[in-house]
Amino acid sequence: MIVSPLMTVMVDAVRKAARGLKRDFGEIENLQVSRKGPGDFVSAADRKAEATLREALMKARPGYGLIMEESGIIEGQDKTHTWHVDPLDGTTNFLHGVPHFCISVGLEREGTIVAAVIYEPIKDELYIAERGKGAFLNNKRLRVAGRQDLADSLALYGSPYLGRGSHPRLLKELxxxxxxxxxxxxxxxxxxxxxxxxxxxxxxxxxxxxxxxDMAAGLLLVREAGGYASSADGGADPMTARSVACGNEVLQRELVAILRKVGG
Ligand code: IPD
Ligand code: CA
Ligand code: CA
Ligand code: CA
Incomplete structure (x- = not known):
C-alpha cells in the first residue's frame, strides 16, 4: 500500500467528488444534460465533480497545471507538474443508469506520469499507483494477468462517439x-x-x-502492475499518440502486431 502526502491529497479529492457522483447517479432523471457534439454528452454531474476536483487539487498543490475534460487547460506557475483529470469517465453509461464509471486523476511530472488514482464509486474500488511503488486496488497489490495464449484471453476496446475518426479501421481491427x-x-x-x-x-x-x-492514471496502473503499454501502432508514448494498446509483455506485443497488420 502507498501512504504519501501526495496520495492523500489525490484520494481525498477523488473521494469527495465521488460522493457527489453517487448522489447524482441516484437522481439521473433530474440532471441537466447537454450535448458537446454529436453523441457526446455532458451533465451537471460531470461539471460538479470536476469543480470539486479542481478546487481540492489547486488548494493542495497551488501552481500545478491542470488538463481537465470539461474546463480544458489551466496553466500553472509550476511548469513541471500537470494533473490530467477526468471527473466522470463513462458519462454515457452514467446517463443510461449503467453503474460502470469512474473518476480518473493522473499527475505528470516533466513528461512522466508519476501518480494515479482511479475510483469506481458504485463498487467502492480504489486503484492507486505511484511510479516505482507498485499499483494497488483497495490496498491489494496488482499484477497483470499471466496468460500467454491469445486464445485464452479477454480483450477490451473502445470506440469514439458515433464512430468518429477511426471507425472503418476499428471494424477491421475488431x-x-x-x-x-x-x-x-x-x-x-x-x-x-x-x-x-x-x-x-x-x-x-x-x-x-x-x-x-482518459489514460494518464490508467497507464501508470498498468505499468506498475508489470504490464506493457504502447500506442495502438506500437509507438512508445500513448499520451502523445492519443491511442493505447496494453497487456502483459507477450500478449501486448501480439496485439500490436495484429493492429499493425490491419493498418497495412
Ligand atoms: C469516454 C469513455 C469511453 C471511450 C471514449 C471516452 P467520457 O470518456 O472513456 O470508454 O471509448 O473514447 O471519450 O466521455 O465518458 O469521459
Ligand atoms: Ca473519458
Ligand atoms: Ca469524462
Ligand atoms: Ca466526455
Whole structure:
C-alpha cells in the first residue's frame, strides 16, 4: 500500500467528488444534460465533480497545471507538474443508469506520469499507483494477468462517439482481434479498461482517439502492475499518440502486431 502526502491529497479529492457522483447517479432523471457534439454528452454531474476536483487539487498543490475534460487547460506557475483529470469517465453509461464509471486523476511530472488514482464509486474500488511503488486496488497489490495464449484471453476496446475518426479501421481491427481471442468486450470507460488490465480481469485493451485525461492514471496502473503499454501502432508514448494498446509483455506485443497488420 502507498501512504504519501501526495496520495492523500489525490484520494481525498477523488473521494469527495465521488460522493457527489453517487448522489447524482441516484437522481439521473433530474440532471441537466447537454450535448458537446454529436453523441457526446455532458451533465451537471460531470461539471460538479470536476469543480470539486479542481478546487481540492489547486488548494493542495497551488501552481500545478491542470488538463481537465470539461474546463480544458489551466496553466500553472509550476511548469513541471500537470494533473490530467477526468471527473466522470463513462458519462454515457452514467446517463443510461449503467453503474460502470469512474473518476480518473493522473499527475505528470516533466513528461512522466508519476501518480494515479482511479475510483469506481458504485463498487467502492480504489486503484492507486505511484511510479516505482507498485499499483494497488483497495490496498491489494496488482499484477497483470499471466496468460500467454491469445486464445485464452479477454480483450477490451473502445470506440469514439458515433464512430468518429477511426471507425472503418476499428471494424477491421475488431474482426481481427475477435478471430484470435477468447472474447472481446466494450465497457464504455477507458480508465476502467486500463484498470481492468492492471488488475488482471482483462488481458488486453486497445483504443484510438483518446485524450490524456482518459489514460494518464490508467497507464501508470498498468505499468506498475508489470504490464506493457504502447500506442495502438506500437509507438512508445500513448499520451502523445492519443491511442493505447496494453497487456502483459507477450500478449501486448501480439496485439500490436495484429493492429499493425490491419493498418497495412
Ligand atoms: C469516454 C469513455 C469511453 C471511450 C471514449 C471516452 P467520457 O470518456 O472513456 O470508454 O471509448 O473514447 O471519450 O466521455 O465518458 O469521459
Ligand atoms: Ca473519458
Ligand atoms: Ca469524462
Ligand atoms: Ca466526455
Amino acid at each position: 474482426a481481427a482481434v475477435m478471430a484470435v481471442t477468447g472474447g472481446v468486450r466494450q465497457t464504455g470507460s477507458a480508465a476502467l479498461d486500463l484498470a481492468a488490465v492492471a488488475c488482471g480481469r482483462a488481458d488486453l485493451y486497445w483504443e484510438r482517439d483518446l485524450q490524456t485525461w
